[in-house]
Each structure stands twice: as structure tokens, then as C-alpha cells.
Amino acid sequence: MTLVQLRHFLSLADTGSFTRSAKALHLTQPALSRSIRALEATLGGPLFDRVGRRSELTHFGRELLEQARQLVHDAGQLALTGERLRAGHASTLRVGLGSGPGALLSTPLLLRASEADTQVRVEILHSDNERLIEALRRRLLDAVVIEMRSFTTDADLRIEPLVQMRGAFLCRPGHPLTRRRRVLGFDDLQKYPIASTPLGDHVGRGMVAAYGPQAHPDVCVRLRCNELTRLVELTRHSDAVLLAIRAAASDLVELSVRPQIEGGARFGLVTQARRQQAPALPLLREVIAAHLHD
Numbered sequence: 001m002t003l004v005q006l007r008h009f010l011s012l013a014d015t016g017s018f019t020r021s022a023k024a025l026h027l028t029q030p031a032l033s034r035s036i037r038a039l040e041a042t043l044g045g046p047l048f049d050r051v052g053r054r055s056e057l058t059h060f061g062r063e064l065l066e067q068a069r070q071l072v073h074d075a076g077q078l079a080l081t082g083e084r085l086r087a088g089h090a091s092t093l094r095v096g097l098g099s100g101p102g103a104l105l106s107t108p109l110l111l112r113a114s115e116a117d118t119q120v121r122v123e124i125l126h127s128d129n130e131r132l133i134e135a136l137r138r139r140l141l142d143a144v145v146i147e148m149r150s151f152t153t154d155a156d157l158r159i160e161p162l163v164q165m166r167g168a169f170l171c172r173p174g175h176p177l178t179r180r181r182r183v184l185g186f187d188d189l190q191k192y193p194i195a196s197t198p199l200g201d202h203v204g205r206g207m208v209a210a211y212g213p214q215a216h217p218d219v220c221v222r223l224r225c226n227e228l229t230r231l232v233e234l235t236r237h238s239d240a241v242l243l244a245i246r247a248a249a250s251d252l253v254e255l256s257v258r259p260q261i262e263g264g265a266r267f268g269l270v271t272q273a274r275r276q277q278a279p280a281l282p283l284l285r286e287v288i289a290a291h292l293h294d
Contacts, residue, residue, distance in 0.1 A: 003075050005039040006068045008032055009047060013065055016054040073139060092121040093280035096132035096144035099197035100165070100265055101292065103228040103248045105145065109287045120280045128198060128226055133157070136270065142278035145288065148268035150200035160269040165294055167203075167264045170242040170252040172235055177255055184257045186211035189241050195223035195231045196243040203261075210259050247294050267292060 011021040012032070022032045040047050047061035057065065093113075097105055106124055113122040125132065125141060129151045132144040137156070145162070153159060169189060171177055177184060177192070199217045207215040214220060223240055225231050232249040235242040245265050246254060269288070271277055 001039060001042040003072060005035050005042075006072050008035045009039055009061075009068055010065075010072060012036065012048065012055060013057055013061070016056060018055060091119070091278070091280045092123065093143075093278055093283060094123045094125070094141045095284055096125045096127065096135055096141045096146075098129055098132065098144070098146035098150075098267075099126075099226055099228040100147065100245050100248065101145040101267055102126045103232065104245075104291050105287055106229075108291045109284065112283060112287050118283065120283055122280075122283075126227060133270070136272060139272075139275070142271070143281060143284060144270045145267060145284075145292075146270065147200060148266045149202050156273050158271045158273040160271075162267045162269055162288060163292055164266045165245045165247055165264050165292075167244065167261050168246040169255040169257050170235060170244060170246070170249060171239070171255060172237070173251075173253055175239060175241075175253065177241070178253050184255055186215055186257065189255070189257065190214070190220060193222040193238075193240045194220050194243060195225075195234060195240045196221050197226060197228050197231065198224060199243075206262050210261060245294075 008021070008025065008027075011025055012018065015021045015024070018029050018032055021027075022029045025032065027035075036047060043060075043064065045060040046058050047064070048055040049058050095109065102124075106126070109122060109124065112118060113120050125135060127135075129146045132141065132146060133151060135141045136144050148159065148161065171192075175192075177188060180188065196217060199221075204217050207217065207220075221243070223231070223234065228244055228248055231240075231242055231244065232252070234240055235249070235252060241255070242249075242252065269285075271281075
């Protein structure tokens with residue numbers, strides 16, 4: 001069994017066609033057929049069934065597919081690491097950040113990586129939880145930091161709880177609501193555009209329990225954006241009221257609203273359970289410890 005045979009196996013599994021795979025691999029169809037037959041002989045069973053013009057994985061082939069992907073990926077990573085070491089390149093840390101962690105960690109992480117004593121390349125992706133977890137599973141990211149209650153835990157993921165952070169309604173200094181001498185109610189907030197990132201179901205349930213059906217995010221939020229930093233900037237220069245973690249903007253004014261929102265945001269560090277962690281991950285942990293807190 002060779003890596004070349006495994007790559008041929010993966011290509012055929014993806015295309016379902018000897019013709020397309022042979023073309024993509026720059027092989028003749030007989031050469032690809034011989035490679036697949038040799039691999040089947042080594043592994044001890046048929047990998048594909050002919051169904052019309054398509055070649056579909058057998059049960060035996062499906063069982064072996066992910067392990068074959070892992071072997072080819074690991075071999076590619078080994079070759080890439082060797083190339084980087086020969087070229088004198090530093091290790092790379094690819095991090096996905098949800099909206100809250102992105103606002104608090106992006107700049108500090110980039111600054112830390114830019115310091116003279118840090119030989120780490122940092123790549124940051126900002127997106128929603130679903131896309132970040134998918135990128136992690138596809139090995140496009142080494143780790144993600146997200147709101148833990150907004151996705152379903154799976155066995156292939158390693159989840160490390162980090163911190164729970166308080167949520168609040170925030171506005172600019174001098175906002176008309178800051179001149180009120182009484183405790184505010186949710187009706188007072190609704191006189192102004194409410195802004196937020198996409199919120200999880202647990203937040204929606206908490207807001208409805210506290211303020212009534214009109215407080216569900218799908219009803220009350222007029223300005224929604226995946227990037228919290230954009231909303232913070234909006235709030236600084238408008239009469240919008242921002243619902244976010246308090247630590248997102250120390251210069252904004254926290255409004256005293258009753259009753260208070262319960263729960264806040266619970267962030268976690270997510271990596272792949274069956275994958276060796278990136279050598280540069282301690283750099284991310286260092287930045288998290290210094291900056292991800294109220």
C-alpha cells in the first residue's frame with residue numbers, strides 16, 4: 001500500500017468516476033484501475049461497486065475512507081513541516097474567532113505574534129459558529145474560540161470551557177438614555193435601534209423571560225452584524241443601543257435596565273479531539289488568559 005494508491009482511492013471516492021479521476025490525476029484509466037485493484041488486494045476487500053456509470057463506495061470502502069483521508073493529510077502535513085523547517089519558516093497558528101472573542105482577542109493576538117521574540121505566523125478567521133466548526137473539521141483551522149452554548153457538542157471535538165462574561169445594554173456617552181434619572185425598562189430601549197450580533201436561542205429565551213415576547217431578538221433587534229467591532233463603532237457614533245458582552249467596549253456606558261439579563265456569554269476553546277494540537281497553541285492560550293475576561 002502506498003500514499004499514491006490512497007490518493008487514487010480518495011479521488012475516485014470524491015468523483016465516482018474513473019474517467020474524471022484519471023483525468024484529474026493525469027493517469028490513463030487502466031493505470032488507475034490497476035492502482036485501485038492493488039490497493040483492494042492489500043486491504044483485503046472491494047472498495048467500489050459499479051452502479052451504472054458511477055463507481056460507488058462499498059460498505060468496506062466507506063469504513064476505510066476517513067482513515068485514508070487522515071493518513072494522506074498527515075503525510076502532507078509532514079512534508080509541509082519539513083519544507084517549512086528547511087526554509088527556516090516559523091510554525092503557523094490558524095484561529096477562528098466568534099464575534100465576542102474576535103472583538104477581544106484579534107488585536108492582542110496579532111500584536112503578540114508581531115513581537116520580536118515570537119516566531120509564529122498567525123491567521124485569524126472571523127465567522128459564525130457553524131462555519132468556524134466546519135473549517136476546524138476540514139483542518140483549515142487549528143482552534144476556534146466561540147460561544148459554547150450555540151452549537152451541539154460532538155465526539156470529534158475537544159471543548160475546553162474558558163470563561164463566562166456578563167452581557168449588558170450599552171450606549172455612547174451623552175446618549176439620551178443616560179440622562180434618565182430612573183431605572184430603565186425595556187420599553188425605554190425600544191425607542192432606539194437595538195443592535196447585536198446573531199444571538200443563540202438561550203439568549204432569546206432569557207430576554208423573553210425577562211421582558212416579554214417583544215424582547216425576542218428576532219423582534220427587537222434592528223441592526224445585526226456578525227462582527228461585534230463594527231457594532232461597537234456604530235454605537236459610538238449613533239443613538240443605537242448595543243446588546244453585547246460588557247467587556248467589548250469599556251468606553252461605552254452600561255445602561256441600568258431592570259430586570260437584568262441573566263447568563264451572559266460562555267466562551268470555550270474548541271479543537272479536534274483526534275488531532276494533535278498545534279505547537280503554537282500556547283500563544284493563543286496566553287492571549288486568552290490576558291484578555292478574555294470582564
